[in-house]
Amino acid sequence: MDIEDLMESRREMYLEQLFTVLRQKSISAQNVGIREMAAMLKDLMMDIGIATRLIETNGHPVVYGEILSKPDAFPLLIYGHYDVQPAELEDGWDSPPFEPTVRDGRIYCRGAGDNKGQLMAQLMAVKTYLDVCGELPLNLKFMFEGEEESGSPHLAEFVEAHRDLLACDLVYTSDGPLHETGLPMVVLGVRGMLYVELTCQTAKWDNHSGNKGNIAPNPAMQLVQLIASMKDGEDGRVLIDGFYDNVNEPTAVELEHLKRLPYDPAQAARQAGLEVLGMDAQTYYRRLCYEPTLNICGFTSGYGGAGSKTIIPSKAVAKIDMRLVAGQDPDDIYEKFCRHVKAQAPWVEIQHLGDMKPSRTSADNPLIQQVITAVESAYRNSPVVAPALGGSLPDYVWTQVLGVPSALVPYANSDEANHSPNENIGIENFISGIRCLCHVMERLGR
């Protein structure tokens, strides 16, 4: 019996195993059912033949498993998470959030898409492969964390502390949705982030704009001038000295991938709540994947109610996030940002509210080409190869801390509603995920 036939014959059984895992609550933010979930997962993995143990962290435990076939076999690390977002029926669920319910070919349940359905597809792939072939063509490691939905606060230190254990040639993550066209995706990185708050306080209290106008300085005007000095009004280029110094330019192969990325400007505009989006595909994806941002998340000063109030505000606060691309380092950018502020308006206070390193795995990497080929053969369709997501995830722990390439190959449907009521995964998406990892193992194990 081959892999396809076995998968088909075990459809009900695999779904039943997924349902059991879905029924077990594991809400990291509320510390509900976490240890029960980790224990259940360990038993399940041991049953499959994966040597599994729980490793404590300063937060929730990591479920670590491995099947080491041969010393010289290809070492692959699969990352996933077993914790989920909170969910209450009253939030707008059509069925109880922790009771998997099938409607129209989809499984509705908290965690169905994010991330239990995808995590279970990995495990069922291993089970299938083992039962058909007797052994895996590679050395496989699993690292499932229980804190992803709480911002992975211990992930970096865990990876740092377990370099040897986690040693591998590639990290493979299945989380998030397929491309909205329904095509499979291979995502090769994320933008990093630096979040700062600027505070300008010029007086102890708001002043009368007549009695003190031209006398008391205006903190909003000072922040306006400062922020304006950071960005070109015409082309939007960030003017902070050295901001672009280390930005990695796309390679020829990456530019080729960029050209092939599906793009519907009307749809993209709709998704952003815009009337129109005046840019072509190339511009769109370059801006999103290869260009950093400097963005005002909030600007608050003085009177914001209806009508007029004639004051010189005493204080102005601006929140700014910068999405950083591969090559940029948040610490370096923070230093440059501070230098700019000190030069322009040294009295403005800077608060560092958070950062995350960007990550990037080159599409030119031969391992990535293998993954792309495997995904293509599994889905019988060329995957969309995205150089980076616009947003930020702690992907740098693989590329920078562990120092290996990382491929994100999501399995869920694009309308999985993760973090929302009625989260779901299509049954076929789950099955395709099983198939996908079988192809990836097969290809990398050659």
Added chain:
Amino acid sequence: MDIEDLMESRREMYLEQLFTVLRQKSISAQNVGIREMAAMLKDLMMDIGIATRLIETNGHPVVYGEILSKPDAFPLLIYGHYDVQPAELEDGWDSPPFEPTVRDGRIYCRGAGDNKGQLMAQLMAVKTYLDVCGELPLNLKFMFEGEEESGSPHLAEFVEAHRDLLACDLVYTSDGPLHETGLPMVVLGVRGMLYVELTCQTAKWDNHSGNKGNIAPNPAMQLVQLIASMKDGEDGRVLIDGFYDNVNEPTAVELEHLKRLPYDPAQAARQAGLEVLGMDAQTYYRRLCYEPTLNICGFTSGYGGAGSKTIIPSKAVAKIDMRLVAGQDPDDIYEKFCRHVKAQAPWVEIQHLGDMKPSRTSADNPLIQQVITAVESAYRNSPVVAPALGGSLPDYVWTQVLGVPSALVPYANSDEANHSPNENIGIENFISGIRCLCHVMERLGR
């Protein structure tokens, strides 16, 4: 008996008359006691010998009175207001707000300083002068309005409609406080104002700053760039084309007065809640009296709470007021402002929230020199001659609608707490006010 002796002998009687007026509530904003106050005032003025009548407006009535002595006598118009701000004991009053209470030589009551104490000083001056001399040396007109504390919404149209009735050579107003040094003041104008609101809406909803960063435009950044383009970051000069076109420069006499204005930079800083105020007297008063402002009263966009929220706001709103100086016209400035916005960011919406014309009476005017001399002889001290207040009042109805010079000669103590709990006027301030108008009438009537 001369004026000083009569004033002294009638001290108790004049205070009793003031107390009667203070006890009568007249809160224009709440329409409480307004007509009763107007009627009481009319009776009181008739008793003094002033031909008085109530003239209806589209709001509260004007109390108009006149004593026309001789056809060729100097015609002076005295403006004041009989309405007061609201007041409740719970606001923090130490005695009932509508029961005049004397403590430490001051009368505490709503309206004591603003404006009943000063208005009554004018009437008691006329009574004193008449009783000593039998007739006035000039033709006197009184126009007391009942809507000043509600923004004088019908003042301009009233003046427009009653030009002949109000015809005079000078308007004399006593409102507000003496200089904080205790010196008398002659104020010769106010800054005008233009208040606008800018709204920039770029998307239907806030976007994720990662997923849409560099794709969805940032409205806060657009307003920042727009407002930055309106003002030089270095010298604070307004960069709107033609903004300074019609600004009246100070005359030589005015510059002389400016030099003599009392100035304590430490005190001025303290009053504005600033650590230091790095400017000399000349700069301070030029900026306040002769230079217009462009000031951000409020800037609101995106997230203003604690910590970080990673969004591209969908909307940004800025409230801007411009204090205008003599020569500038709000309509003209509004047109120039709109032209600037249209050229820089035509998608930004402009809302006109209000305006007021500036006003200025030249210190070179011989009549003003007479007033200054009279005030000096009344107070036995040179008055502070201020070319303009930093704030805005509808003084232009005299200088521009009626077309005559206007002198503001305040009588109240500098800590009168007008618009606040425990509003008060010093008894000596009230008495000095009576003396002051006697000197002014005497001097102008020659």
